[in-house]
Amino acid sequence: MAPKTLNFITGNANKLAEVQAILASTPVQLQSQAVDLLEIQGTIEEISRDKALRAAAEVKGPVLVEDTCLCFKAFGELPGPYVKWFLQALGVQDFHKLLAGFEDKSAQAVCTFAYCEGPGCEPVVFQGRTDGIIVPARGPTNFGWDACFEYEGQTYAEMAKADKNAISHRGRALAKLVEWLKQEV
Numbered sequence: 001m002a003p004k005t006l007n008f009i010t011g012n013a014n015k016l017a018e019v020q021a022i023l024a025s026t027p028v029q030l031q032s033q034a035v036d037l038l039e040i041q042g043t044i045e046e047i048s049r050d051k052a053l054r055a056a057a058e059v060k061g062p063v064l065v066e067d068t069c070l071c072f073k074a075f076g077e078l079p080g081p082y083v084k085w086f087l088q089a090l091g092v093q094d095f096h097k098l099l100a101g102f103e104d105k106s107a108q109a110v111c112t113f114a115y116c117e118g119p120g121c122e123p124v125v126f127q128g129r130t131d132g133i134i135v136p137a138r139g140p141t142n143f144g145w146d147a148c149f150e151y152e153g154q155t156y157a158e159m160a161k162a163d164k165n166a167i168s169h170r171g172r173a174l175a176k177l178v179e180w181l182k183q184e185v
């Protein structure tokens, strides 16, 4: 695969750090710009697609964007793309209480990248999903709901970064992106 530079547009430094770490072992070069993009309501794919089109229009060139959802089974897949606002309102220590009235604590972390070649070009979407359960916060609380998402006995926050990246929603989505790039270039 020939080296390829991607311009990852995100306002989230933790996402950027993970994407850098995951792509470090591939020929993909990463650059990044922090642009605060308006996010529409819609399906997961619609949100990422629209985010990519807005980002490409803003920077007038090729872009990669990502939208992360956390879907509770008991909530019929909500809060999904709106999890950021629930987390911001409740804080990570109270986040698990959302599911206090439900037996079923299962959740799925969903990461959807969209790559857009330039303004008006149709974005290509790559998605990764990881199943877990929502628990009271354990581990460092510096990244989103990491401390409340348990996968096979450990929260994302308790895992070594490389271990999280190997099984995470983001790692799985990026594996698909890298496969696609291998075929494209």
Ligand SMILES: O=c1[nH]c(=O)c2ncn([C@@H]3O[C@H](COP(=O)(O)OP(=O)(O)OP(=O)(O)O)[C@@H](O)[C@H]3O)c2[nH]1
Pocket: 009, 010, 011, 012, 015, 035, 036, 037, 039, 066, 067, 068, 069, 083, 084, 085, 087, 143, 144, 145, 146, 147, 156, 170
């Ligand atoms: O514990 C976590 N582990 C993760 O792996 C992860 N990835 C994202 N998030 C959080 O989930 C919401 C997504 O919203 P989001 O996709 O719109 O992101 P964002 O607005 O922060 O950045 P961006 O839209 O500029 O890229 C935000 O609260 C993020 O902090 C995570 N939390």
Ligand SMILES: [Mg+2]
Pocket: 039
């Ligand atoms: Mg956002």
